[in-house]
Amino acid sequence: MQQDNQPQNKQHLPAIVINNQYIKDFSLEIPYAPEIFKEIKQNPDVKVDVNVDVKHLEENYFNVELSFSINADAAEKKFFIIELTYAAVVQLNVPKEHVDPVLGIEIPRMLFPFARQIITTSLMEAGLPPFMLNPIDFAAVYQSKQNKQ
DSSP states (O other): OOOOSSOTTOOOOOSEEEEEEEEEEEEEEOTTTTHHHHHOOSOOEEEEEEEEEEEEEETTEEEEEEEEEEEEEETTEEEEEEEEEEEEEEEEOSOHHHHHHIIIIIHHHHHHHHHHHHHHHHHHHTTOOOOOOOOOOHHHHHHHHHHHO
16 A cells, blocks of 8 residues: 555645625715705716725734725715725635735725625615726725835
8 A cells, every 4th residue: 555645634725715704884874865866966976985904813814804985975965975894804825925915905806896785785775876886906005005104
């Protein structure tokens, strides 16, 4: 019988494991409802701010938070304000030099579709016109944050 030189029970670990995804904070405000609905004659002016925060939990576990602050103005009034912090607890099994870019770019890229769905659905359920958040270049967000540091 020939023996294998590889250690037994050694399994190949995936590079990224998302253990939990969750809404950490969420708020939607329509300060001038219902009057604002009849005053709207054109698409609102929408400003989107996005931020990525990373917290090291233990060993190779991290908490990544994707935060959105969206303000829309219409008819010279605040149409809506939505704030969402969508987060994930992730386990990384990547070389040390790849940890920061994976946490700052790849994980937010993976979380974005879920956060966008929450935002879109919430606005529609609130009786607002359909709103689709455009894709975000998380590499540029990461680079901008690196430059500030």
